Amino acid sequence: xxxxxxxxxxxxxxxxxxxxxxxxxxxxxxxxxxxxxxxxxxxxxxxxxxxxxxxxxxxxxxxxxxxxxxxxxxxxxxxxxxxxxxxxxxxxxxxxxxxxxxxxxxxxxxxxxxxxxxxxxxxxxxxxxxxxxxxxxxxxx
Numbered sequence: 001x002x003x004x005x006x007x008x009x010x011x012x013x014x015x016x017x018x019x020x021x022x023x024x025x026x027x028x029x030x031x032x033x034x035x036x037x038x039x040x041x042x043x044x045x046x047x048x049x050x051x052x053x054x055x056x057x058x059x060x061x062x063x064x065x066x067x068x069x070x071x072x073x074x075x076x077x078x079x080x081x082x083x084x085x086x087x088x089x090x091x092x093x094x095x096x097x098x099x100x101x102x103x104x105x106x107x108x109x110x111x112x113x114x115x116x117x118x119x120x121x122x123x124x125x126x127x128x129x130x131x132x133x134x135x136x137x138x139x140x141x
Contacts, residue, residue, distance in 0.1 A: 033097065037090050045089075054089075057082025 042054060058078040065074035 030094075033094050034090060037086070037093055041089065041093065042086070054082040054086045057085065 046054060058080040060076065060078045062074065062077035064072060064076035066072055
């Protein structure tokens, strides 16, 4: 029953909600990155290398054999490396994007921490009053 108690503590402390929010945001982020790669990056890259759609890139090991009636006698066997290239580009874009986002958050966090430690300068009037006070204390009576 200790595990149930631990789960209740986990759920009540908000960690479960934070994790759920992270999963939802991660899913949406995946869709954005997939669209970026599929719709923005891959078309120009395919155009540059000769109007190739990466998902269609493959090496045929065994061709498909079809009878006159349309029945497949022998299945197509192919080494589909185009999809692998697509997934690798997705991975690289996601990795770079996450790196840049974390770098931005770290920069903002450091900036916020620096402002907390920043010493506020004493206004000139207060410095003058402090000097007058010190002179009055030092003056013999």
